Amino acid sequence: MAHMPTYGFSCTGCGPFEVRCAMAESDDPRRCPRCAGPARRRFGAPGLRTLAPGMRRALDAQERTADRPDVVTSIPQKTSKTRITRDPRHLRLPRP
Ligand SMILES: [Zn+2]
Incomplete structure (x- = not known):
């Protein structure tokens, strides 16, 4: 069987427990x-x-952009900025 990661869950009555699943x-x-x-x-x-x-x-980054918007020169930076994810689940994804 393939390796299965462990995920944490929490019951309001019993507290935290862990589940191994895909x-x-x-x-x-x-x-x-x-x-x-x-x-x-x-x-x-x-x-x-x-x-x-x-x-x-x-x-x-948002504040800096609002302070002095450099629309023309910041195009390459904006493409890399879109790769930032704020979803904590993405941090648990396996790296290639
Ligand atoms: Zn419970």
């Missing part, structure tokens, strides 16, 4: 294994830490 199923609704109640997807601290600086940079 990435394609990681966003599926899960039930708590103990009380069978609805569980929410939980993101680990490392993902949140790496997300914050990225958002900070994006906000700074």
